[in-house]
């Protein structure tokens with residue numbers, strides 16, 4: 509993308525990259541040298557800048573702290589085998605960020621601002637993009653309300669930022685999930701489809717209860733009856749039953765996942781039967797009991813594919829087939845990795861070269 513915006517740059521005096529063990533990267537704890545910032549004032553994004561990664565200074569009354577007016581995104585950059593930097597489907601993230609922003613009364617970030625900021629930041633911190641198999645640079649764009657005002661109203665001032673961190677895998681092992689039948693992540697008309705900070709905070713307590721029972725995550729169900737499965741923890745959920753890929757249809761309570769869309773697109777391209785529809789708890793439990801549930805997995809940017817090894821429901825644990833036997837999720841993970849590393853053809857135009 510052509511640089512048409514003025515973004516000032518102040519670089520670090522000394523990079524921290526030598527402190528990082530790229531063969532052993534924990535998820536989300538190590539940040540690259542630089543970050544991007546833009547401030548929204550008087551109806552426009554101003555003071556576009558890249559500067560060393562450092563702590564922020566905020567007014568204690570900043571509305572984001574009290575009322576959670578904040579949205580974010582997650583996407584990844586990779587190095588192809590030939591050393592080229594590539595970002596996976598960034599325009600889809602730019603578009604979803606603005607859908608989330610609209611729901612939270614946050615001003616939109618123009619796509620060209622999102623893309624130029626991202627590209628410039630990645631060029632400066634190019635050395636931070638891992639080239640080991642399975643590793644990547646996780647990119648976290650976010651916008652939050654900055655007004656120094658304790659009353660409730662949409663803020664007049666905002667900050668848009670992008671930080672990045674080299675990451676390894678999000679889950680170190682296949683996950684055990686519990687079907688949630690008391691608490692709710694999202695209700696019709698709420699903010700479930702948005703990547704809004706508060707959605708994640710509200711999910712922490714029920715997830716903690718499940719963790720105390722030995723599960724890693726929850727399978728969220730609909731708010732009204734807890735009858736239909738919606739998402740898996742912080743990811744979209746997918747099942748393979750009798751060789752058909754089944755996933756809850758996108759709606760106001762479900763995040764429109766970009767990894768979800770990529771998986772569904774590849775499955776259809778391979779001629780697999782795909783159903784995007786309501787998925788009832790009863791259907792999944794029955795399929796787990798009679799052995800037709802061949803696979804269950806979460807799909808999201810951070811984890812890509814998170815295999816589910818066990819589903820808990822009403823005090824009973826259902827163990828699913830061995831991970832090595834799962835044809836589809838293993839194949840799709842491999843196919844996505846091959847596209848991202850430039851080893852196989854980018855048939856759908858998902859890679860954005862920097």
Ligand code: COI
Pocket residue numbers: 581582583742808809810811
């Ligand atoms: C992602 O998958 O990118 C997310 O935003 C989930 C978060 C828990 C890391």
